[in-house]
Amino acid sequence: MASDQMTSRDKLESIALNLWWTWTPEARTLFRRLNPEVYRASDNNPRAALATAKDAVLNDPSFQDDVDAVYQRYRTYMERSPQVEDAPATAYFCMEYGLHESIPLYSGGLGVLAGDHSKAASDLGLPFTGIGLFLREGYFRQSFDADGWQEATYPVLDPAKHPVSLVSEGDGEPLTVTVPLGTHEIAVRAWKVALGHTSLYLLDTDFDANPDEYRPLTRRLYQGGDHERIRQEIVLGIGGLRMLRALDVTPDVYHANEGHCAFLMLELLRERLAAGDDLADAEAWVRDRSVFTTHTPVMAGHDHFDPDLFSEAMAGFRDEIHLSTHDLLSYGRVRPDDHEETFTMTVLGLKLSRAANGVSELNGHVARQQWEDLYPDRSLDEVPIDAITNGVHLPTWTAEPARNFFADHIHVDLTEAQAPDDWTDLADLSDETLWDLRCALRERLLNYVEEKVQEQSLPMHPDLDPEALTIGFARRFATYKRAPLIFRDRERARALFADADRPLQLLYAGKAHPADDAGKEFIRRIYDISQEEGFEGKVVFLENYDMEMGRMLTSGCDV
Incomplete structure (x- = not known):
């Protein structure tokens, strides 16, 4: 079907069937607008949102214009030539x-x-x-x-x-x-x-x-x-x-x-x-x-x-x-x-x-x-x-505010492959400009944490400071990864968290294998510590670690 004969629903269905949307925030935004409640409840699943799309949204002319723009971008991506010649299959x-x-x-x-x-x-x-x-x-x-x-x-x-x-x-x-x-x-x-x-x-x-x-x-x-x-x-x-x-x-x-x-x-x-x-x-x-x-x-x-x-x-x-x-x-x-x-x-x-x-x-x-x-x-x-050191797929893992920041300040488009020289203009940005981005991403993460703990079974009462050094530890809870290590000297750790001049907060997330009782014990130990005086509100465990949480922690944590 020619694109000019396709409805907005047809175009959204075509996009939803290709995981290109997973690294394209403009596409994810379209699906979220279709039905925000269903989208959130389905772990951000576009097909669930599309199946329950609100007609008022689908029929809105400005929304249809946005669909047309994202669909055209999708088609351009799918029709472009390979970037590497003679690569082995x-x-x-x-x-x-x-x-x-x-x-x-x-x-x-x-x-x-x-x-x-x-x-x-x-x-x-x-x-x-x-x-x-x-x-x-x-x-x-x-x-x-x-x-x-x-x-x-x-x-x-x-x-x-x-x-x-x-x-x-x-x-x-x-x-x-x-x-x-x-x-x-x-x-x-x-x-x-x-x-x-x-x-x-x-x-x-x-x-x-x-x-x-x-x-x-x-x-x-x-x-x-x-x-x-x-x-x-x-x-x-x-x-x-x-x-x-x-x-x-x-x-x-x-x-x-x-x-x-x-x-x-x-x-x-x-x-x-x-x-x-x-x-x-x-x-x-x-x-x-x-x-x-x-x-x-x-x-x-x-x-x-x-x-x-x-x-x-x-x-x-x-x-x-x-x-x-x-x-x-x-x-x-x-x-x-x-x-x-x-x-x-x-x-x-x-x-x-x-x-x-x-x-x-x-x-x-x-x-x-x-x-x-x-x-x-x-x-x-x-x-x-x-x-070969693990790399990441930048379009998947870069937060939307950071993506917009790079586009505005150094004209880098993170949807395209980058050469090292593309980043040289970062050196010309002031410390204040870069710090403002860091603080905005940290605050975005803390807002996410406040929402997330309302949904989880593990009771947490975060008292987080948008100006504090924010450390994230998000990994599988295999014991060799040593999640509780910072608390080995409990009183020294308590003193670190009590320093008002250098405030500190620590966000944990991760799953222990269902058969790994030692890993589960590590999580329980961290939960118990998070309830102690001196750590309460500053040590937070986030339940059901997944890629969304990973994206938020990666972008928002200082360490």
Whole structure:
């Protein structure tokens, strides 16, 4: 349909179906205006707002003009040429994707990095295809009992109310592939998400073709024990590659973002052996086309599976690849002939990739220390794990007041890729001008906190100062992240918070894994501290951390 024949509703529906709106504040503003109450209650979901749009808004001529302008901007974005020539076609595998708070397919930084990578690839027009899981029940929604103990609930994501579409074959039937799990085969289908120019395919086992035992595999992120985890990772890695083949997508490079998806490399190996390569040539082919990112700085955080569990879960795949259990286990072992050693997904990723990286210079150094035994003939500095510091997708994470500030003062458009020279005019701005922006963003955050605590189950009574140094700690509550560390010397901390000449306030947010009682205890400890004299009102825990809260804290905190 030509754009001049489309109604405002048609244009809004077109925009709502592509997650371009997640990094375009003008588009989000349109959906908020349709029905502010529903938009807010649905975690800022455009399709929910559009389904309940108020006719008075849709029929308003000035609103229609705004829709026309945003739709034209969307079409211009979708029709522009790639910004990078001759880029390799990349398939990007990750267990979680942080795209937007209304689509809870993420738990933390791994997912946010994957979402930001996918969006940045769209901005550059790269040939980039994402593979993940259709996590209907996501991570979880966080609430608390009267004692400050975390509780978890799992709202179900309804595909009809979100920008996802079931991938179908030419006859309209869902496209499915089969994946061996133990001695059984299960069916896997996919839901497509459009992120600007990028396509993301989310794998799903939760449908009638599968026995009840296997349907929940893709429902929740990081749930259940090792038995469920290895089967979920078989679906992601092996099923993900088979889905790409069914879609006729033939990448030049395969990127495994963390060990969860490294089984894709064994499936690549199986393909090459089936094509007639000998084992050495097949391994070389896989390494030449695979890259691997490791994130985890503690050994316990790397997925590793008992040899018997691995043998059971991979029985069907072993029959397809025609390698022995010992040979398969060797790809995930530092010492292949140690029959007691577990199978570690990170080791698989390192052994069958041409390049590996940590996600900061320090993380790269830690990763080299973790895995130096895998390279006994090399010094620590020669362990082949590089470092690429995580970046962010600026249009997603830049607050609207800051975006407007940069446009007005130095004529930088954050919807476009930036060169370092674009920022040189910042040096000409006065300290007062920059400080005014900092203070405005801090005050915006504190207003958000005042509203947020009214909705949460964990009682908080913030007494926040718009002039005070505002520190944010928003992370997964894994114990190694040491959230309560500042309170280790309680009286020294109390003195810091009592200093009227240098006022201080601290905002916490984050979820502990539902099975991590030690992480939950950290949250409860911080809650108890927040109620103590000297900290009350100045230490605040914000419930149900999500990407919206992350954007607010990132923009508004001083540290």
